[in-house]
Amino acid sequence: MAEKKAYPLRIGADxxxxxxxxxxxxxxxxxxxxxxxxxxxxxxxxxxxxPVPTPAVEEKE
Structure with missing residues (x-):
């Protein structure tokens, strides 16, 4: 997952x-x-x- 960054957000109360x-x-x-x-x-x-799909992991028998 991408790095998270903090960002102050001003938003109406409603x-x-x-x-x-x-x-x-x-x-x-x-x-x-x-x-x-x-x-x-x-x-x-x-x-x-x-998003880039992650390859499925194959199970070994």
Whole structure:
């Protein structure tokens, strides 16, 4: 996974409360929910490369 960086975010109280309710519904932290929504929108806009699939590990007999 990519390195995480801290970023101060100014956001309206109504948006923050709505994001917190959504995060609670999805059993995520508020931070994880914000990242989830940002990533989804970046992918939809074609601004984020798709994740590189990890090769499956073959089991030996």
């Amino acid at each position: 948006v923050l409360e709505a994001m917190q309710r959504w995060a609670d519904d999805d059993l995520r932290s508020l931070n994880a929910q914000i990242e989830y929504v940002l990533r989804a929108q970046l992918r939809q806009a074609g601004r984020l490369r798709p």
